[in-house]
Amino acid sequence: MDCDDLNETELERWQRNFAELLQELRVMQTGVQILFAFLLSLAVSGRFDDIDAFQRTVYVADLLAAAAATGLIVAPVAHHRTLFRRGRKPYLVQSAHRMAAGGLWCMVVAMVSSVLLATDLVLARPAALAIATLTSGWFAYFWGISPWLERRTTEIPTTTT
Numbered sequence: 721m722d723c724d725d726l727n728e729t730e731l732e733r734w735q736r737n738f739a740e741l742l743q744e745l746r747v748m749q750t751g752v753q754i755l756f757a758f759l760l761s762l763a764v765s766g767r768f769d770d771i772d773a774f775q776r777t778v779y780v781a782d783l784l785a786a787a788a789a790t791g792l793i794v795a796p797v798a799h800h801r802t803l804f805r806r807g808r809k810p811y812l813v814q815s816a817h818r819m820a821a822g823g824l825w826c827m828v829v830a831m832v833s834s835v836l837l838a839t840d841l842v843l844a845r846p847a848a849l850a851i852a853t854l855t856s857g858w859f860a861y862f863w864g865i866s867p868w869l870e871r872r873t874t875e876i877p878t879t880t881t
Contacts, residue, residue, distance in 0.1 A: 734809040741796070741816050748820070749793050752827055755834065756786040767841075775840055782833035785826050792823035824863060832856045 728736065759782055762768055771779070796816035803812060836852035843851070 731809065734813055738800075738809060738813045738816070741813060741820060745793055745796060745816070745820055745823075748823060748827065749790075752786060752789045752793060752823070752830070755827075755830055756783075756790055759783045759786055759830075759834070771841070774845070775837060778833055778837045778840070782830055782837060785829035785833060789823045789826035789830055792819045792826060795819045828856070828859045828863060831859065 759779070762779065796812070796819055799815060800812055832852050832855050835855045836848055839848035839851045
């Protein structure tokens with residue numbers, strides 16, 4: 721359906737955009753919270769004492785990236801609660817969009833770091849680094865490059881969504 725077919729007012733469009741964004745944030749939030757909880761539990765596991773300095777550094781980077789992703793993904797809810805019924809829907813949609821994008825990229829760092837940490841525990845370090853590099857390329861392509869290429873080839877409608 722084309723945006724013009726919706727026959728909606730500007731405020732209705734902002735409301736719809738915000739509702740769609742909140743639904744996307746719900747999906748992202750579940751994944752990052754599970755990862756964050758898992759990472760927190762690692763520090764108290766028996767095997768954690770055996771990891772080397774490289775693995776500890778990757779773990780800390782992973783934990784911080786997951787925390788940052790969680791913060792950015794949950795922040796639009798805090799903004800909405802604070803600005804509720806203040807007529808700031810355009811601001812909320814635009815800022816939530818930026819926070820969600822930042823949260824996605826923090827999730828990429830957390831996911832790649834998690835893959836690196838896990839594979840470094842069971843494989844030789846060069847293999848773990850290679851797998852983490854491939855994983856980062858996979859995320860970069862499907863979360864960044866592919867949509868960016870599509871965006872470049874798609875005409876912008878007269879009304880934005």
